[in-house]
Amino acid sequence: MLFLVRMDVNIPHDLPAAQADEIKAREKAYAQQLQRDGRWKNLWRVVGEYANYSLFDVESNDELHTLLSQLPLFPFMKIHVTPLAQHPSAIA
Numbered sequence: 173m174l175f176l177v178r179m180d181v182n183i184p185h186d187l188p189a190a191q192a193d194e195i196k197a198r199e200k201a202y203a204q205q206l207q208r209d210g211r212w213k214n215l216w217r218v219v220g221e222y223a224n225y226s227l228f229d230v231e232s233n234d235e236l237h238t239l240l241s242q243l244p245l246f247p248f249m250k251i252h253v254t255p256l257a258q259h260p261s262a263i264a
């Protein structure tokens with residue numbers, strides 16, 4: 173099942189920089205692990221924003237929820253999920 177996910181990150185200004193850096197490092201490692209195993213298929217930065225659009229390929233809504241809620245930045249994100257279906261005019 174394919175899902176388009178937008179993540180907007182908002183780290184509080186009063187979070188110590190070292191703590192923010194540690195969370196971002198764990199986030200990067202987790203994101204790259206999921207990209208390597210094929211579930212996080214694409215990851216794009218939104219120009220000019222601390223946000224991304226991502227394409228996930230997972231087995232279920234529950235799997236996606238588990239995966240997203242384990243993101244180290246999850247407490248600091250607004251996440252919007254769009255489930256995708258086949259378009260009848262698509263050739264690929």
Ligand SMILES: O=C(O)C[C@H]1C=CC(=O)O1
Nearest residue numbers: 181199200203222223224
């Ligand atoms: O930077 C972001 O968009 C947030 C998050 C998503 C992947 C990652 O490494 O950090």
